[in-house]
Amino acid sequence: MAWNEPGKDKDPWKNDDKKDDQGPPDLDIVLQKVSGLFGGLFGKKSSNGGGNGSGSAKFLIGAVVAVLGVVWFISGWYTITESDRGVVLRFGAYHSQVEPGLHWNPKFVDRVIPINVEAFRTMPTTGFMLTEDENIVQVALEVQYRIVAPEKYLFSVTNADNSLLQALDSALRFVVGHSSMDDVLTTGREVVRQQTWELLDKIIAPYDLGIQVVDVNLQQTRAPEQVKDAFDDAIAAQEDEVRFVREAEAYEREKEPIARGQVKRIEQQAQAYKEGIILKAQGEVARFNKLLPEYEASPEVTRQRLYLETMESVLNNSSKVLVDNKSSGNITLLPLDKLMSNAANNVTKAAVVSEIETRSKADEQADLDERALSSERLSGSSRSTGRSY
Structure with a gap:
């Protein structure tokens, strides 16, 4: 049977156990219950009398x-x-x-x-800059820094890293703008780096960034691409010049001690020679001073002895032997050097002496024969003279 059948006054949504109809809960009632609950927490009594629920x-x-x-x-x-x-x-x-x-x-x-206060941070910068001689160069520079005061790093300025970057660009452009192009590209790189570092410290000091600059590295400096080849050649020539100068200095440092040693050795040899000659002369003077009394006592004997000693010392260094044969009036030359060379080839000293004696006897015999011949000629001439008379 349908619930809405005629004659039946029955609502399926109604609860038969309750006498009064019950609809959806009212929002005001819910708010009152919640306020009563919180009021009980803060010491107020609930108007509904629900003690167990409140506890x-x-x-x-x-x-x-x-x-x-x-x-x-x-x-x-x-x-x-x-x-x-x-x-x-x-x-x-x-x-x-x-x-x-x-x-x-x-x-x-x-x-x-x-905030990390021990790590080293890096900040690079690069750009084209105008030099003092109105040339354009491209410079790349890198700064290393660390944080020493974290509270200043965070609150002294809005962004400490950005402030440092702007100060770095300003310092670098100022230094490059007061330097020539050749200095920036070649010999003045270290000067540019040092001046940029000093100027950067001065710029960031009033801002109190809590940053300490540890190092500034000038990484790259080069001319624009249009003139890069010419400047590369110029830089290469300057580097070659420096290299040649270094090699010359190294050669000088190598040779100079040797030359000084040779000079010192020659000086010492000259000094030794000088002292030797002086001592030798002094010895000769002393020897002649000792001979002077003997010479005054017997001049002829002393003169003859000095002559013989002198000739002995002179002829001692000669390889020739001269034999004076008074009987014949001839001087015999003995090739002693050849005889000594033969003696080196198993010719003994006795053979050399024997050769000398044999030649001496032959010379004497020739002298005797010549005298005999001269006597015969004299006797023959006297005979012919007597016959003529």
């Missing part, structure tokens, strides 16, 4: 609050590494700085920003 709600909310408190306390612990320093912000304002280690801060009240 359980209080316990539940207390447990939730306790759990949230534990979570809040645990989440407040943090660690700062050895290379970092922690900058503490309390309600967004700088409060303090913490050292490495384990720390606690109230969550949602303090905020900690770790």
Whole structure:
């Protein structure tokens, strides 16, 4: 049978157990119950008289609050590494700085920003710049720095890295603008680097960035592409000049000690020769001074002895032997050098002496024969003279 059959006043959405009809809950009633619950938590009595429900709600909310408190306390612990320093912000304002280690801060009240103060950071810059002699060069430079004051690095300026980059560009362009192109490209690179470093320190000092510049490296300096080949040739020539000068200096350093040693050796030899000649002359003078009394006592004997000693010393260095044969009046030349060379080929000293004696006897015999012949000629001539008379 259908529920809307005639004669039947029965609504299927109604509960038969209840006398009064019950519709959807009213929003005002729900708000009243919630306000009564929270009012009970803060010491107010509920108008509905639900004591058991209010106690359980209080316990539940207390447990939730306790759990949230534990979570809040645990989440407040943090660690700062050895290379970092922690900058503490309390309600967004700088409060303090913490050292490495384990720390606690109230969550949602303090905020900690770790900053690495030991790492070296790098910032490059490059660009085309105008030199003092109105030429354009391309310069690439790199600066290395580290953070020494984290709170100043974060709050002295809006962006410390950007401020450093602008200061670096300004310093580099100023130095390049007061240098010639040749200095920037070749010999003055170190001067440009040093002046840029000094000027950069002066520019960032008033801003108090909390940054320390560690090094400035001039990486690349070159001319524009249109004239690059010509400048490369010029730079190569200058490098060759420097290399040749270094090689010449190395050669000089190598040869100079040798030459000085030779000069010293020659000087010492000359000094030794000088001293030897002086000593020898002094010895000769002393010897003649000793001979003078003997010469005065017997001049002829002393003169003859000096002559013989002198001739002995002179002829001692000669390889020729002269034999004076007084009987014949001839001087015999003995090739002693050849005889000595033969003696070196198994000719003994006795053979040499025998040869000398044989030649001496032959010379004497020839002398005797010549005298005999002369006597016969004299006797023959006297006979012919007597016959003529």
